[in-house]
Amino acid sequence: MTASGTSDISWAVVENGLDFLGHAVEEMAKSPADNKYAAIHLFGAIEVLIKARLIREHWTLACKNVDAATLSGFKAGDVPTVDAMQGLKRLESNVGITISKQQAQNVDAVRRLRNRVAHFAVVAIDPVATKTELARGLDFVVWFLEKQILPDAPAGEADLIRDALSEIASVLGEIKAFVAERLATLKSELDASDLLLVCPRCSQACLTVPDGTKCLFCWWSPDDPEAAAAEYVVGVLNLSSYEVIKDGGEWPVTECPECEVQAFVEGAAVVDGEVKRLSAPDSDPDFVCFNCGFHCSHGYIDRCSSCGMWTTSEFGMCPDCIHNLVSRD
Ligand SMILES: [Zn+2]
Ligand SMILES: [Zn+2]
Ligand SMILES: [Zn+2]
Known part of the structure; x- marks a missing residue:
């Protein structure tokens, strides 16, 4: 297996992650925001980007059960892969990336939000609470894309990532302004x-x-x-x-x-x-x-x-x- 073989897989996965992210940001920017799908897509994006970074190190790191995994099965999508929280742990222990407690908590907040909206779809999802939790996820994504994915990115990919970052910045800025305003009202x-x-x-x-x-x-x-x-x-x-x-x-x-x-x-x-x-x-x-x-x-x-x-x-x-x-x- 050549090095470029796995690097191609990693970039294909990054593109998937950016695709999910694009949907999430679009749904957040809608008026009214489609928070349910924003939460599902944002968590999907986070999970996929974490996997892409693991694959860049070695494809087996993204597999749930390393011993049972084959490259052909992995390429065919037949191998169970890690979830976001497990992936974060592997980035720390196997890749040596420092994940702060706050960053892990931000990912977990979006994971719990995704579970609430996905499993209890009939319950009205409070838009105020959802906004703040989505912002935590976006904070994580900004850091992850800038520090963990953008370095070493081929030119074409780097452009896609910069575009995604600027879209996030505008949505995130809006949410942060909303939170500040609301806290001021409640003072x-x-x-x-x-x-x-x-x-x-x-x-x-x-x-x-x-x-x-x-x-x-x-x-x-x-x-x-x-x-x-x-x-x-x-x-x-x-x-x-x-x-x-x-x-x-x-x-x-x-x-x-x-x-x-x-x-x-x-x-x-x-x-x-x-x-x-x-x-x-x-x-x-x-x-x-x-x-x-x-x-x-x-x-x-x-x-x-x-x-x-x-x-x-x-x-x-x-x-x-x-x-x-x-x-x-
Ligand atoms: Zn007692
Ligand atoms: Zn009591
Ligand atoms: Zn609250």
Whole structure:
């Protein structure tokens, strides 16, 4: 197999990715925007571009199961290939590209958005939340095209990529202006909130919890507090229950010491009275209940010495365990 043989495949795949991207940008620019297809096409573009970069390194890197893959099968499209998240991991571990946590989260935000629109098509997709998540995907694509695909691109391809980048720039600029304008409109409401969290739907620090979970930016207002807590953990803290179980970690949602509902999140980044994106994992962890709104820092709470549940009791034991202990005598 010659080197040019695989480089041809890689460029054909890049062209596919740019094609998807063109559709996505077109759908976003429509009035009203066709957000459903924009999300599907944007995620398709991201996935394909990641594969193209892997193929440039070696075609087997794009195959799900390297041992079972043959070049002829791969060329015929008969070989299962990696998904976007798996592809990002391989770009890091096998190609040596540094992918920041923010970049991986941006791709994952579009992946989740795509799943919501593709699987729950009957549910109205909120256009405000969709815009912000699509912008995160476009941010990733700009970086990826500029830094990972454009260098070493043949002249014809480089022109196509530059065209795509300028189209993205105009759509992205529009969305960013929309977000800034909307945040400015919400300023007094946001200032008046004493507890703001990052919203898993629109990624803005506009989620108020105390009087029922509600996002001031995109109007997300889940009626199931347990599901809301779980969506926050997946979307903002970027944990999946699958990974947590696999890595032997602890799922950060437990029973609330105040209301006893399974909606008490550990590691919730609280924004006190100001609009700040605080999804950074090294920021001080706090606790927030997505049911009753009870929130506190580590200093105010302890594990019950008997059952291990979080408790605010000053006796180092939760009320239930204290009760059991007392009634045993
Ligand atoms: Zn929101
Ligand atoms: Zn509670
Ligand atoms: Zn206890």
